[in-house]
Amino acid sequence: MPSLTDQVVIITGASSGIGEAAARRLARGGARLVLSARRGDRLEALARELDPSGARVLAVAGDVTSEADRQKLVGTAQEKFGRIDALVNNAGYGTRGPVERVPVELIRRNFETNLFSLIALTQLVIPVMRDQRPDPARRGNRGRIINIGSVAGRISRPLSSVYDSTKHALEAITDGLRGELKVFGLDVVLIRPGLISTEFVQSADHASETVMAGTGPYAPYFENYHRGFGRLEPFIGTGDDIARLVERALTAARPRSHYAAPAHAKLFLLLKWLLPVRAIDYLVRLRKA
Numbered sequence: 001m002p003s004l005t006d007q008v009v010i011i012t013g014a015s016s017g018i019g020e021a022a023a024r025r026l027a028r029g030g031a032r033l034v035l036s037a038r039r040g041d042r043l044e045a046l047a048r049e050l051d052p053s054g055a056r057v058l059a060v061a062g063d064v065t066s067e068a069d070r071q072k073l074v075g076t077a078q079e080k081f082g083r084i085d086a087l088v089n090n091a092g093y094g095t096r097g098p099v100e101r102v103p104v105e106l107i108r109r110n111f112e113t114n115l116f117s118l119i120a121l122t123q124l125v126i127p128v129m130r131d132q133r134p135d136p137a138r139r140g141n142r143g144r145i146i147n148i149g150s151v152a153g154r155i156s157r158p159l160s161s162v163y164d165s166t167k168h169a170l171e172a173i174t175d176g177l178r179g180e181l182k183v184f185g186l187d188v189v190l191i192r193p194g195l196i197s198t199e200f201v202q203s204a205d206h207a208s209e210t211v212m213a214g215t216g217p218y219a220p221y222f223e224n225y226h227r228g229f230g231r232l233e234p235f236i237g238t239g240d241d242i243a244r245l246v247e248r249a250l251t252a253a254r255p256r257s258h259y260a261a262p263a264h265a266k267l268f269l270l271l272k273w274l275l276p277v278r279a280i281d282y283l284v285r286l287r288k289a
């Protein structure tokens with residue numbers, strides 16, 4: 001089984017949540033990391049905590065939606081370490097609200113971060129991976145791209161379908177890319193987290209402030225939707241539940257195409273596979289407060 005030791009891994013969205021947990025776990029396993037997110041102070045503090053010497057963990061602050069920042073991220077990884085073994089595409093956020101009420105500009109912005117920028121960053125990394133020497137410890141594998149999708153990429157929910165559609169699109173890109181890159185010895189993996197305790201809810205609320213202030217006839221349903229998160233509390237997973245899957249995908253001789261965690265995520269995916277659309281619609285239906 002290939003080891004994490006000295007693998008060079010770029011992680012986007014490493015300033016909190018799943019990305020931060022992945023950074024902690026991969027650093028413990030001996031990987032060399034290039035961490036990215038907009039909040040440079042948090043990123044820098046994490047990098048120095050994980051590696052006070054600054055030789056193995058780099059913080060490269062930047063916005064994934066900026067072309068210049070994406071180039072800086074990939075350029076720094078190459079300059080410092082001379083190769084990129086893995087890219088963990090994790091940066092992302094959610095937008096809430098009824099489709100009728102979410103301005104198209106906010107929908108575009110969500111796709112820009114969760115999908116288009118992820119694709120653009122991946123486009124920069126593919127040639128680097130393809131042109132580098134294969135790693136004999138990993139059966140000649142030249143690199144791995146790990147996309148953080150969501151159970152929401154398989155099950156779309158009322159009042160969340162803007163975000164859910166970004167993750168549905170990510171499913172399609174990931175599946176196509178897997179076939180395209182296989183021929184060059186690159187693996188592509190999709191990880192589907194269920195509900196995970198991170199800053200995701202706060203950041204989605206923040207991104208959707210204006211929408212949530214004016215949900216009009218949807219208001220009573222919206223209140224209940226928010227309460228729904230509270231009801232799910234006992235089942236929520238941790239960032240490390242997903243970090244563990246990232247580690248598994250990076251160390252498996254042949255990684256699976258898809259991983260999911262925690263247990264409720266696997267259950268929802270199974271139900272989606274088993275049940276007719278009508279039953280899924282019933283499970284995610286809107287209810288008044």
Ligand SMILES: NC(=O)c1ccc[n+]([C@@H]2O[C@H](COP(=O)([O-])OP(=O)(O)OC[C@H]3O[C@@H](n4cnc5c(N)ncnc54)[C@H](OP(=O)(O)O)[C@@H]3O)[C@@H](O)[C@H]2O)c1
Nearest residue numbers: 013015016017018037038039064091092150196198199200
């Ligand atoms: N939490 C869940 O229940 C859950 C479930 C399924 C999937 N996911 C997915 O998991 C991923 C990580 O989310 P999380 O739950 O860990 O939430 P989080 O704690 O809010 O972390 C999101 C990360 O993305 C970064 N980010 C957001 N926009 C960015 C931008 N424009 N440029 C660069 N970095 C950006 C944030 O950093 P800065 O703000 O510092 O830039 C932060 O580090 C997301 O793709 C999310 O869709 C989460």
